[in-house]
Amino acid sequence: MIKIHPQHQILWITLLFNLLLGSFFLYCQGINSPFIFDDIPNLSPLGQRQYLGFWHDVALFLLQGDSGPTGRPVSLLSFYLNDSTWKGATATSFKYTNVLLHLLNGVLVFWLALKLAGFTRATRNQCLAVALLTCGIWLLHPIQINSVLYVIQRMTELSSLFMLTGLLCYLHGRDHLHQTPWKGWLWLLLGGGISLLLSILSKETGILLIVYILAIEYALLRPLQSPPPRHLNIGLALAVWLPFLLLLAYLLQTGLNGNNFAARPFDVTQRLLTEARVIWDYLSSILMPTPGKSTLFHDDFIISQHRLEPLTTLPAVLGIGLLLALVITIRKRQPVITFATAWFLGGHLLESTTVPLELYFEHRNYLPLFGIAFALAWYGITLQSRWRRAGQVVLATLLLTMVAVTQHGIVQWTHPVQMVAGWLQDHPRSQRTLEALDALIGEHISPTARQALLQELQLVSKQSQTSSYLIFRDLQLACRNRAMTPAKLETALTRLNTAGYTNSLSKAYADFITLWLNDRCGNLDAQTLLAFNEKLLSIPELQHNDMPAVLHYWQAEVQVKQGNLGATMQHLEASYHLQPTLDKLLIQATYLSSAGLYANALSKLQQAKQYLCKDWHSCMQLKLRQTEIDSLVVTLKQHLQKQQEASRHDNAVHHFARQE
Numbered sequence: 287m288i289k290i291h292p293q294h295q296i297l298w299i300t301l302l303f304n305l306l307l308g309s310f311f312l313y314c315q316g317i318n319s320p321f322i323f324d325d326i327p328n329l330s331p332l333g334q335r336q337y338l339g340f341w342h343d344v345a346l347f348l349l350q351g352d353s354g355p356t357g358r359p360v361s362l363l364s365f366y367l368n369d370s371t372w373k374g375a376t377a378t379s380f381k382y383t384n385v386l387l388h389l390l391n392g393v394l395v396f397w398l399a400l401k402l403a404g405f406t407r408a409t410r411n412q413c414l415a416v417a418l419l420t421c422g423i424w425l426l427h428p429i430q431i432n433s434v435l436y437v438i439q440r441m442t443e444l445s446s447l448f449m450l451t452g453l454l455c456y457l458h459g460r461d462h463l464h465q466t467p468w469k470g471w472l473w474l475l476l477g478g479g480i481s482l483l484l485s486i487l488s489k490e491t492g493i494l495l496i497v498y499i500l501a502i503e504y505a506l507l508r509p510l511q512s513p514p515p516r517h518l519n520i521g522l523a524l525a526v527w528l529p530f531l532l533l534l535a536y537l538l539q540t541g542l543n544g545n546n547f548a549a550r551p552f553d554v555t556q557r558l559l560t561e562a563r564v565i566w567d568y569l570s571s572i573l574m575p576t577p578g579k580s581t582l583f584h585d586d587f588i589i590s591q592h593r594l595e596p597l598t599t600l601p602a603v604l605g606i607g608l609l610l611a612l613v614i615t616i617r618k619r620q621p622v623i624t625f626a627t628a629w630f631l632g633g634h635l636l637e638s639t640t641v642p643l644e645l646y647f648e649h650r651n652y653l654p655l656f657g658i659a660f661a662l663a664w665y666g667i668t669l670q671s672r673w674r675r676a677g678q679v680v681l682a683t684l685l686l687t688m689v690a691v692t693q694h695g696i697v698q699w700t701h702p703v704q705m706v707a708g709w710l711q712d713h714p715r716s717q718r719t720l721e722a723l724d725a726l727i728g729e730h731i732s733p734t735a736r737q738a739l740l741q742e743l744q745l746v747s748k749q750s751q752t753s754s755y756l757i758f759r760d761l762q763l764a765c766r767n768r769a770m771t772p773a774k775l776e777t778a779l780t781r782l783n784t785a786g787y788t789n790s791l792s793k794a795y796a797d798f799i800t801l802w803l804n805d806r807c808g809n810l811d812a813q814t815l816l817a818f819n820e821k822l823l824s825i826p827e828l829q830h831n832d833m834p835a836v837l838h839y840w841q842a843e844v845q846v847k848q849g850n851l852g853a854t855m856q857h858l859e860a861s862y863h864l865q866p867t868l869d870k871l872l873i874q875a876t877y878l879s880s881a882g883l884y885a886n887a888l889s890k891l892q893q894a895k896q897y898l899c900k901d902w903h904s905c906m907q908l909k910l911r912q913t914e915i916d917s918l919v920v921t922l923k924q925h926l927q928k929q930q931e932a933s934r935h936d937n938a939v940h941h942f943a944r945q946e
Contacts, residue, residue, distance in 0.1 A: 299415050302396060303527050305418065306389050309425045310688070313388065316435045316696035321839040323582065323722065325377070325437045328353065333371030335911075342910050349907050353441065353489075357903070360488040361441040372683050380437045387443045388434045396421040399660055401457050402502065405510050406622065412667050419663035419681065424655055428575045428691040429568075432582055433649040435699045445489035446653040452481030452495045453502065461516030462740055471868070474521060490636070493533060494653075496526045497632040501657070505613075506626040509621035522793025525643035533635075547604030549787055549830040552589050557645070559590035561638045562602040564646050565631070572651065572658050575684075575691045578712050583722070584646035586715040586746075606631075622664050657913070694845040704725055717746045721755070721790070747785075754785035754828060758794035765798065772810070773820045779825075794835040795822075799840040805846060812848050816841065835865035851881050867898055868911055875918060886928035891922075 321329065331350055334345045347366055351357035368383055369375040379748045400417035408416060424430070433439045459473030478495075485492025503522065508514070541544055541554040552560065564587065572581060590599040609627060617624040633654030637643055666681040698705040713719055720743040728736050739758070747753035757778050765771040801807055802815060819841045822828065842857035854877060862870045870895055878887035894915055899905040 298418065301418055302393075302421065305422055305425065306392060309392065310385065310389060312426070312693060313385045313434055313696060314382075315693075316431075316699040317378050317385060319377060319435065319699045320373075320702060321377045321380075321382065321437060322702060323436075325380075329365055329380075330372045331373070332366065332369060332375065333373065335580055336371065338911065338913060340370075342416070342913075345910050346907065349903060349910075356487055356490060358441055358487065358489055360484055361444050364440060364444060365437075376439055376808065381435055382439075384434050384437065384440050384443060387440065387447060388430070391443060391447055391450060392421050392425040393658060394447070394454065395424045395659075398450060398453055398457075398656070398664070401454070402506060402625075402660065403664060405507055405512055406664065406668075407666050408664070415667045416660070416663045419667065420659045421655070422685065423659035423662060423688070426688050426692055427572065427655060427659070427686070428580050428688060428695050429571055429648050429651050429655065431580055431692060431695045431699070432647075433652045435696065436582065436649070439649050439652075441489040442491070442649050442652050445485045445492045448481045448485035448488060449492060449495045449498065449653060452478045452485065453498055456499055457502070460515060460518065463518060467516070470515070471521070475525070478525075493529070493737045494633060494636060496529050496533070497635055498629060498653075499526050500530060501625060501628040501632050505617065506621050506625035509618050509624065531580045537635075537640045539666050540642070546642045549789075551786075552645075554640055555644075556589055556591060557642070558639065559593060559599050559603065560587070560645055561634075562606055563587075563590065563596075563598055564638060565634060566602050566605065567646070568634075568648075568651055568654075569630075569658075572655060575688050577691050577694050578708055580648060580691075580695050581713060581716075581719070582648075583709065583713065583716050584720040585644065585718045586646075586653040586713050589645070590666070622661050624660035626657040629660075632656045634656070659919060715746055717743065720746060724759075755788045755790045755794045756784055757781050758791070758798050761798050762794070762801060765801040765810075768808045770807045772814045775810075775814065779818065779821055782825055782828065785827075787830045787833070789831070791828065792831070792833050795833075796840060799843065803843060812844060816844055820846070832865055834910055835861045838864065839870070851877065868894065868898055868908060868915075871898070872914065872918065875922070879922055879925065882929065884922045884929060888919065888922050888926065891919055 288516040328351075331347055333343060333347075335346045338346070342364075344366055348359040348362050349357065351359060351362050364383070365380070368380050396417045399420035400413055403413035406413075433442050447827060455477030456474050459470045459477065462470035462473060464470075478499075482495050485495055500520075503514075541558075544553065547553050547557070550557075567587075588596055590596065593600045593603065610631075613620075613624040613627045634650060637647075637650050662681065662684070666677040669677045698708060703723075703726050706719060706726060709719045710716070710723060720739065724736070724739055724743065728739070731739075740759075744753060744756055747756050759772065761770070764774055794819055799815075802810060819837060823834070823837050837859045838861035842854045842861065845854040845857060855874060858870060858874050858877075862874070871890060875887040875890045878884075878890065894908060898908050
């Protein structure tokens with residue numbers, strides 16, 4: 287443990303406070319910016335069920351999360367604490383909270399760096415300087431901008447918060463194992479365990495806490511001759527190594543299942559080859575920050591088809607192999623380099639290997655950056671006198687460059703159109719950037735300018751085989767311009783056969799059908815649209831994720847407008863079978879009720895528990911919405927009773943009429 291003189295404590299606390307204050311004012315320049323992109327679908331359910339009561343609304347919002355296997359309820363709860371309803375919500379308060387979380391994480395980064403530096407040969411003042419410099423690099427690096435100002439990336443911030451807490455608990459507990467083992471194990475198991483759980487419930491990357499523990503223990507502490515306390519190896523074997531091996535088994539199983547990559551333009555081999563190049567690109571962005579390079583979208587990153595296409599693929603793979611061989615060789619002489627490498631690569635183990643996620647996101651470096659920052663700070667501070675001045679010049683240049691680039695990037699966030707246009711200058715082949723620019727300005731520019739933008743977007747999407755979204759965008763424009771014809775639908779079908787699936791397809795299709803339902807598509811008749819929808823169901827390349835269920839649902843909505851109850855129920859049932867939800871069941875019951883089929887509607891509602899209660903998650907959602915079901919059941923029973931009474935009355939009248 288590092289002991290600091292009280293006067294020195296005041297000095298270093300003042301320096302840390304000034305660093306945090308400067309970071310606060312720097313990031314606050316960007317908080318007056320709107321919600322964008324994934325913020326909206328993730329936060330729009332806020333307050334959606336307030337009619338059920340406050341606690342039911344909170345619980346249902348936490349349970350509705352579908353961003354990952356856990357639903358990320360801790361992150362969702364933090365959003366709810368910012369604002370309990372989406373209507374009237376502004377992004378400023380959400381981003382303000384993100385900035386505060388980033389600063390809190392910065393304090394934990396300082397603390398962690400201080401404890402780790404204390405295991406090295408650095409002096410007391412050097413340890414404090416290393417911790418402060420590490421904190422400064424980590425807080426102010428431009429690669430962090432998207433994690434802080436993109437509201438939905440609070441999930442990354444919170445997961446990192448609890449991972450940092452867990453690491454501090456681990457180091458604190460490890461220290462106590464020598465003198466008071468019971469207290470040490472309490473910190474290790476209880477503190478570390480709770481931190482791990484909260485981190486995973488914030489975002490699934492929280493499982494990487496065990497990887498960071500291994501990096502600290504085996505890449506830094508043990509090479510520095512910090513002997514493990516008694517029985518620590520047993521605890522590590524059960525609580526860290528075993529989960530780590532299970533994680534590796536999961537990654538292996540995920541990679542071997544080819545079906546996981548059906549909706550991606552790459553297979554597992556291509557992904558791994560590409561990620562080798564992505565890792566080096568991350569490192570270049572960290573070590574050489576440049577204005578304009580930061581962006582939310584890197585979908586234009588070229589996929590490695592094999593080890594020589596592009597030519598940088600093989601050098602990237604070999605480079606990672608040589609880097610690993612080097613750090614293993616020098617692990618005892620230069621443990622800080624070994625630690626930084628293990629930390630950085632370990633931090634990308636989940637999102638940059640076999641899990642079929644998108645290839646490149648800067649926010650994935652939020653916590654992995656710590657390893658690089660710590661190594662830069664440690665060597666910059668502890669270099670021998672003949673190299674110290676050169677190291678200080680390099681670090682000072684890096685810090686000044688970082689602040690300037692970060693300042694530029696933060697200010698851009700307050701002008702979304704300029705920001706996305708800037709992204710496009712550096713990534714002209716990015717389909718998602720072009721889509722974002724069209725969404726922001728498409729309705730406000732001249733038809734000629736928009737046509738040029740859409741043509742460029744069409745060209746890019748054809749190359750990536752994800753143009754299906756744009757085909758429905760064209761149909762939407764045709765509807766709005768009252769230019770929709772059956773011939774346009776036929777042309778669209780021809781293009782869709784080779785367009786390829788993209789995740790935004792289902793929303794684009796739903797928006798198109800909604801325009802037709804609102805009589806915005808001219809003289810396009812229902813039969814033509816229904817035939818078009820049926821043909822869509824026969825295109826196998828489009829039947830990924832929720833698309834089949836979406837197609838059946840909107841087919842049912844078109845049939846409703848035609849007054850065709852039988853076909854409506856047929857498609858709703860098909861959609862419900864593919865993607866069972868209580869809302870679809872309630873819609874079916876409502877439509878049956880509107881046709882006077884109260885007994886059939888009641889029969890549908892009786893299926894709720896049987897088909898929707900499949901696990902604790904779905905059963906809890908069903909229980910929280912039981913009042914909705916009960917209310918509808920009461921109404922249906924009343925209508926059914928009146929219907930039966932009317933039927934008995936009619937039978938009695940008919941009976942007496944025959945007797946007369």
